[in-house]
Amino acid sequence: MIACYRPKESKNTKDFIHCVYCQGLYNKHSLWKHIKNCPLKPKNDEGRKRVRSLCALKTPVGLEVSKAFKKILSFMNYDDVSRTIHSDTCILQLGEYMFNRMGSDVTKHDYIRQKMREVGRLLLEARKITPLRTMADFIIPANFKHVILAVKVVSGFDEETNSYRIPSLALKLGHSLNKICSIIESNAMMNGDHERADCARDFRKVHQARWNEYISAGAITTLKEAKWNAPQIIPFTQDVKVLHAHLEKKHDEFLNKLRNSKSAENYAALAKVTLSQVILFNRRREGEVSRMLLSAFQSRDSSELHEDIAICLSEFERKLCNHFTRVEIRGKRGRKVPVLLKPSLVSAMELLVETREVCGVPAQNPFMFARSGAMSAYRGGECIRRAAHECGIKNPEALSSTKLRKHIATMSKVLNLDENEADQLADFLGHDIRVHRQYYRLPEGTLQLAKMSKVLMAMEKGTLSNFKGKRLDDIEIDPNERVEEPDDSISSDEEEVDAARCSDIPETTAPADTDQACVSQKDEGSSILPKRKWENAEVKAVEKHMMNFIQTCRVPGKQDCERCIQAEPEALKERTWTGVKNYVRNRITTLKRKGGM
Structure with missing residues (x-):
């Protein structure tokens, strides 16, 4: 091969690429310099990055793929993996299959390149350690052992611990091999190659029968164990408020700067802040x-609220409809999801649209938050992460979009939403109500600490029967409360006497007389202090604040009892919180016996 500029030292042929315009052979490291000043370069070509991939695809030999799909390949990094992809027909067919399904969505082009590179890495590794040379060799049942070995190596399998360094890659490669098998089978059937089609069908049977044994089981176990004992971080409300205030301040600052000076730097600053605020x-x-x-924002619905619909809304809700703007965008799995915009965000986004071309954004860039001099968009996760560290909050790692979504779904339990309202919230967040309940509820560790521990404590204290018929939320047990000894409580004879005494009192008896007739247990430290009858003033004070617990048959907790004593310091100055609690418990026991509960 004769290069336009001969190297002083011997080089490998893969280090040289033909120019896409003049077909001259240049070193890949200096190709960009030639492309910049190539005499045959069209005048309307503004230049672009990754010229190596562009030139590699425009070689005289060429690739048997569509022109549109070749454009996607031209943006792939040019390295050993991309050269492997270009040399294998099956990987190119896999990419074109995915392009035919989702190529109309510009946001999926990176995903298509990523899946192709995963398979390309597998083939590159297989060529080093196995006799497999093409992806067509993978779809032969006799080579299944070699396929397993290549997948384990590229996924970082450790035989001693039976775990994977990258377990998700092992699972993804299984799906990709299944798709390649289907493509090879269908192509063979269309070409009348029944032997190759039968071979692909046999490989699928082997894959279905043994893939879980060799790969999936270990990879899934590794993924699950990695999540054990991992702290579930949820943002603090105060941190969210600080971040909101920081972004509002930066928003006003960068908005004025872009209006006064239309530069790429000011455009980028406002775009990042606005993107963070919308998320x-x-x-x-x-x-x-x-x-x-960009088309989604420009085609947003700006019409006024329909009169017939406005009748069904409150005055406050009608004002909100006129205040916010709604934009519909593509969500996960192709769902239509809404985005609500405040007037300040709309004005900032309109300014970004007006100044995008002046600030160096290519006219072909389809994204609203487009980057200057590129065909991509800014990454919202990085923008939020940078803003979280700038505002100086306590836990910036907790302020990611995923954790913020879990935060609103978790805190929505405070609102006690009904089924329809919870479904509306899940629909707005862009997922099914079943996903909302499974993944966006209170963390599992919190549930076990807060709910299940009450059952275990009641079992330990032997008081579980006292909470018969109650919900977990109604059970209140103080973890610091000591288990009462038999001689510290009312004897069974005394309880029977109290119950008989209370049962003889008519319903018209005043609450003070009823409580005076029923003597409570001794206060804490009763092994020293004698039993003391409850006075009328004490009964009225407790009944004033604790009647709700008595009527609902709920035993109050330590904090409830202490609040009652603090509210009535004069009347209950001789009583402790355990004395108040035992009094309420006796009242509940008496009511249950009287009612036949």
Whole structure:
């Protein structure tokens, strides 16, 4: 091969690429310099990055793929993996299959390149350690052992611990091999190659029968164990408020700067802040908002609220409808998800649209939050992460889009939403109500500490029967409360006497007389102090604040009893919180016996 500039030292042929315009052979490290000043370069070509991939695809030999798909390949990094992809027909067919399915969505092009590179890495590794040379060799049942070995090596399998360094890659490669097998089978059937089609079908049977044994089981176990004992971080409300205030301040600052000086730097600063605000306000997935299309924002519904619909809304809700703007974008799995915009965000986004071309954004860039001099968009996750560290909050790692979504879904339990309202919230967040309940509820560790521990404590104290018929939320047990000894409580004879005495009192008897007739247990430290009858003033004071617990048959906790004593310091100055609690418990026991409960 004769290069336009001969190297002083011997080089490998893969280090040289033909120019896409003049077909001259140049070193790949200096190709960009030639492309910049190539005499045959069209005048309307503004230049672009990754010229190596562009030139590699425009070689005289060429690739048997569509022109549109070849454009996607031209943006792939040019290295050993991409050269492996270009040399294998099956990987190219896999990429074109995915392009035919989702190529109309510009945001999926990176995903298509990523899946192709995963398979390319597998083939590159297989060529080093196995006799396999093409992906067609993978789809032969006799080579299944070699396939397993290559997948384990590329996924970082450790035989001693039976775990994977990258377990998700092992699972993804299994799906990709299944798709390649289907493509090879269908192509063989269309070409009348029944032997190759039968071979692909046999490989699928082997894959279905043994893949879980060799790969999936260990990879899934590794993924699950990695999540054990991992702290579930949820943002603090105060941190979210600080971040909101910081972004509002930066928003006003960068908005004025871009209006006064239309530069790429000011455009980028305002775009990043606005993107962070939209994600934070809507609790939307950062990828969805980052890939918002310019056409979606420009075609937003700005019509006034319909009169017939306005009748069904309150005055406050009608004002909110006129205040916010709604934009519909593509969400996960192709769902239509809404994004609500405040007037300040709309004005900032309109300014970004007006100044994008002046600030160096290519006209072909389809994204709302487009980057200057590139065909991509800013990444919302990075923008939020940078803003979280700048505002100086306590836990910036907790302020990611995923954790913020879990924060709103978890805190929504405070609102006690009914089924329909919870479904509306899940629909706005862009997922099914079943996903909302499974993944966006209170953390599992919190549930076990807060709910299940009450059952275990009641079993330990032997008081579980006292909470018969109650819900977990109604059970209140103080973890510091000591188990009462038999001689510290009322004897069974005394309880029977009290119950008989209370049962003889008519319903018209005043509450003070009823409580005076029923003597409570001794206060804490009763082994020293004698039993003391409850006075009328004490009964009225407790009944004033604790009647709700007595009527609902709920035993109050330590804090409830202490609040009662603090509210009535004069009347209950001789009583401790355990004395108040035992009094209420006796009242409940008497009511249950009287009612036949």
